[in-house]
Amino acid sequence: MTWSLPEPMLTVAVDSPALPAGWAGEAKWDGYRAQLAMHASGRVLLRSRHGTDMTASFPEIRAAALTQLPADTGLDGVM
Template sequence: MDAARADARRTAGPALPDGWAAEVKWDGWRALLSWDVGHLVLRSRRGADLVPGFPELRSGAVQLPDGTALDGEVVVWESGRLAFERLQGRLQRRGAGAARLAEQWPAHYVVFDLLRLEGTDTTTWPYRRPRAAPERLFAEQQLTAPWALCPSTTDPATVREWLTSWTTVGVEGVVYKRL
């Protein structure tokens, strides 16, 4: 699986540059996901196999079309806030222990990039096209939990709202991607 697109960047300030879109930066674990012929691969940035610790993502993968690869963030919510601490310890849990944690604090996979759709590599598409593809994927497949689509905007007022209101629930900031 390919890593994130090279068209995202850090900026010194919160102003949304012209020709860029903003997406929420989540407080979770970045993970690449691949679903092929009923087999789920879910790997952290460092290559750790996350599947055994997240049975809720494994069972939810049947909602995805075959030949799909995604880039996103594994997050857990607790009491209306992102709970990064609930992710810790999931790597060491297997079987019944992982299932108990999944029931108590279910993880969600927030999709912010579509890398492959039904076997077609989408990593060379300009931002607007792969952004429309996961939106269409969510609509056509009627994806539900554990899947969530990362919000995107080109509206500076929305970016300001995310940076003020959403940080209280544990959102880390925003990421800008070239349109």
């Protein structure tokens, strides 16, 4: 079995900032959009929206994932 992350969900332009009921939004003012995966084997992968492996650039995030996330966790967000 191959271990991989899904493709990132990219933003799209809209005519109105109003959100449907039950939805939430988050502005990205600064920082990086990234996906983090914590594999059952203990491997942590942090990648950019373009697929670049950024794990080595953020050792503190890798260390936090190893100590605080359960196996087979995937996160997508701005850091």
